[in-house]
Amino acid sequence: MRSYGQYCALAKALDVVGDRWTLLIIRELLLRGPSRYTDLRNGLPGIATNLLADRLRELERAEIVAREDAPPPVASTLFRLTPRGEGLRPVLDELGRWGVPYMTEGPAPRDEFRSRWLAWPAEAFLVDGEPAQPPVAIEVRAGDDEPMVIETRAGSVESHPGRAGHPDAVLTGTPHAILGLLSGRFDLARARALGLEYEGDPRVLRRFRHGAPADTAKAAAGTSASR
Amino acid sequence: MRSYGQYCALAKALDVVGDRWTLLIIRELLLRGPSRYTDLRNGLPGIATNLLADRLRELERAEIVAREDAPPPVASTLFRLTPRGEGLRPVLDELGRWGVPYMTEGPAPRDEFRSRWLAWPAEAFLVDGEPAQPPVAIEVRAGDDEPMVIETRAGSVESHPGRAGHPDAVLTGTPHAILGLLSGRFDLARARALGLEYEGDPRVLRRFRHGAPADTAKAAAGTSASR
DNA sequence: CCGCATCCGGGGCGATACTG
DNA sequence: CAGTATCGCCCCGGATGCGG
Numbered sequence: 001m002r003s004y005g006q007y008c009a010l011a012k013a014l015d016v017v018g019d020r021w022t023l024l025i026i027r028e029l030l031l032r033g034p035s036r037y038t039d040l041r042n043g044l045p046g047i048a049t050n051l052l053a054d055r056l057r058e059l060e061r062a063e064i065v066a067r068e069d070a071p072p073p074v075a076s077t078l079f080r081l082t083p084r085g086e087g088l089r090p091v092l093d094e095l096g097r098w099g100v101p102y103m104t105e106g107p108a109p110r111d112e113f114r115s116r117w118l119a120w121p122a123e124a125f126l127v128d129g130e131p132a133q134p135p136v137a138i139e140v141r142a143g144d145d146e147p148m149v150i151e152t153r154a155g156s157v158e159s160h161p162g163r164a165g166h167p168d169a170v171l172t173g174t175p176h177a178i179l180g181l182l183s184g185r186f187d188l189a190r191a192r193a194l195g196l197e198y199e200g201d202p203r204v205l206r207r208f209r210h211g212a213p214a215d216t217a218k219a220a221a222g223t224s225a226s227r
Numbered sequence: 228m229r230s231y232g233q234y235c236a237l238a239k240a241l242d243v244v245g246d247r248w249t250l251l252i253i254r255e256l257l258l259r260g261p262s263r264y265t266d267l268r269n270g271l272p273g274i275a276t277n278l279l280a281d282r283l284r285e286l287e288r289a290e291i292v293a294r295e296d297a298p299p300p301v302a303s304t305l306f307r308l309t310p311r312g313e314g315l316r317p318v319l320d321e322l323g324r325w326g327v328p329y330m331t332e333g334p335a336p337r338d339e340f341r342s343r344w345l346a347w348p349a350e351a352f353l354v355d356g357e358p359a360q361p362p363v364a365i366e367v368r369a370g371d372d373e374p375m376v377i378e379t380r381a382g383s384v385e386s387h388p389g390r391a392g393h394p395d396a397v398l399t400g401t402p403h404a405i406l407g408l409l410s411g412r413f414d415l416a417r418a419r420a421l422g423l424e425y426e427g428d429p430r431v432l433r434r435f436r437h438g439a440p441a442d443t444a445k446a447a448a449g450t451s452a453s454r
Numbered sequence: 455c456c457g458c459a460t461c462c463g464g465g466g467c468g469a470t471a472c473t474g
Numbered sequence: 475c476a477g478t479a480t481c482g483c484c485c486c487g488g489a490t491g492c493g494g
Binding site for chain 1: 272
Binding site for chain 2: 475476477478479480486487
């Protein structure tokens with residue numbers, strides 16, 4: 001991207017990650033860990049393939065992304081974030097938090113959705129409301145044939161793709177209904193009215209509460225400037 | 228801007244503020260408060276005037292910026308941030324913090340600089356290292372004829388344009404030397420070797436230390452999603 | 455199939471000139 | 475002072491091709 005030509009930390013940051021699609025590519029790499037080109041493309045509906053290749057090259061030059069050749073069993077190229085790239089997590093957290101109000105009305109007519117995107121709000125915004133109780137796991141099916149597991153883990157909430165062995169609850173429905181229910185904007189009755197199917201004990205939902213975001217990453221991100 | 232078409236809070240946020248120059252316009256409004264068009268243009272060297280007008284219109288539609296006609300004495304149009312726009316402060320804080328390493332090598336050959344940009348790193352990254360002592364004020368002259376005052380205030384650090392009545396120290400030099408000295412990367416000898424002139428008691432510098440950023444704005448920014 | 459490269463049309467952006 | 479008008483360019487989007 002063309003530089004803003006301003007001696008300002010914000011402008012310098014935008015010189016590097018201000019291009020279109022760049023921060024969304026970082027999002028995918030944060031959500032998925034080391035990823036193949038094709039998987040990135042799949043998690044970024046709407047991106048042109050040449051643009052993805054261009055951005056990955058630029059991010060590699062900026063030492064935000066590293067390319068590694070996976071070991072023989074897979075024998076494919078993997079893209080992963082460097083520590084500098086991981087340092088963008090607090091930026092995406094804050095920007096995503098600011099964008100939450102734009103989600104409450106539900107998706108626009110042509111909006112795409114990927115279940116993996118649920119992992120970010122779950123881990124960034126939810127905490128285990130009853131840490132002393134045994135852990136629970138819920139399975140979420142949001143329509144793209146890739147179920148997600150959201151579970152309490154030592155007081156916090158974690159999420160990963162896949163099926164749960166013995167889920168305490170299973171949620172099936174639109175992203176809008178699922179997000180509304182988990183965020184506490186909808187109660188179960190309201191979510192059901194929006195088409196959500198809920199199997200399991202409703203009390204499981206009480207385990208997932210809003211909490212202060214995990215700020216541990218923030219303190220670590222400011223170290224490079226202190227001598 | 229063209230929408231990413233993804234039902235994801237981060238993508239929705241970038242739909243609104245992801246355009247080129249937009250976040251830098253927010254920076255200026257955060258630094259200056261309500262501003263006239265010409266002052267914004269001056270704080271954004273390199274922007275095309277039609278782009279500034281376009282962005283201000285879009286930001287007004289998005290209810291991030293409000294336009295108000297100033298009272299008779301000035302009789303000019305003012306642009307100011309709405310609460311929604313103010314909510315972007317944590318985003319800029321994190322992005323700027325991430326961009327700090329790109330500042331340590333000094334400005335690029337054609338980089339522009341404005342003294343007001345010093346206010347952000349001063350207030351976001353510095354704290355008063357000796358809050359029990361009487362307050363101090365330093366005056367900084369970074370070459371654009373608009374001196375800044377940086378002072379301790381009840382344990383924290385504040386900054387505003389103008390001259391100090393009785394400054395405890397006066398710093399004159401390049402932005403690179405001043406930033407390096409205040410951030411602790413350079414000691415006074417090193418900063419002087421880079422051309423910085425320092426008048427006053429060097430011990431005043433010890434009052435300005437790195438500290439945890441003021442996180443009060445963060446807690447307030449996440450309220451709209453909790454019922 | 456994976457990881458791109460090439461080509462092309464359209465629009466966002468940059469620079470300058472001009473105006474109420 | 476606060477913009478609008480104009481014009482060229484390059485970034486972006488979409489499609490297709492292609493070597494490993």
